[in-house]
Amino acid sequence: xxxxxxxxxxxxxxxxxxxxxxxxxxLSKGFExxxxxxxxxxYQTSSNPSITAFGDSLRPGDLYIAVSRDLLDSGLxxxxxxxxxxxxxxxxxxxxxxxxxxxxxxxxxxxxxKKAKKWGKKKLNIEYCIPANDTIP
Numbered sequence: 001x002x003x004x005x006x007x008x009x010x011x012x013x014x015x016x017x018x019x020x021x022x023x024x025x026x027l028s029k030g031f032e033x034x035x036x037x038x039x040x041x042x043y044q045t046s047s048n049p050s051i052t053a054f055g056d057s058l059r060p061g062d063l064y065i066a067v068s069r070d071l072l073d074s075g076l077x078x079x080x081x082x083x084x085x086x087x088x089x090x091x092x093x094x095x096x097x098x099x100x101x102x103x104x105x106x107x108x109x110x111x112x113x114k115k116a117k118k119w120g121k122k123k124l125n126i127e128y129c130i131p132a133n134d135t136i137p
Contacts, residue, residue, distance in 0.1 A: 035119075058094070
């Protein structure tokens with residue numbers, strides 16, 4: 001029994017000591033986009049407005065965005081963290097927009113329609129990082 005515990009302990013120590021840190025190098029990308037806002041209401045999205053096109057659940061207060069499909073092709077993929085001009089916090093890509101939109105993001109604003117209407121439509125800059133090994137030409 002002591003031998004089994006000793007062997008297990010040695011294996012655990014070796015695993016932790018030999019663990020390599022993986023350095024992720026990334027390329028910063030940025031775009032000027034048109035930014036609008038949306039709510040999780042069926043008349044704005046679908047019959048299940050709290051589920052995104054990626055299958056994620058939305059809750060008011062979440063810092064999520066939807067992106068146009070051309071931005072998906074540029075590396076702005078599901079779960080990417082995005083810095084939006086004018087905001088201190090990072091947003092996460094959790095939804096994708098209808099194919100008709102280009103160079104556009106939609107900022108999730110829960111069920112607060114007044115806030116979304118007040119936001120309106122703006123041109124602004126976004127920045128995000130993609131891992132160097134996932135670069136898109």
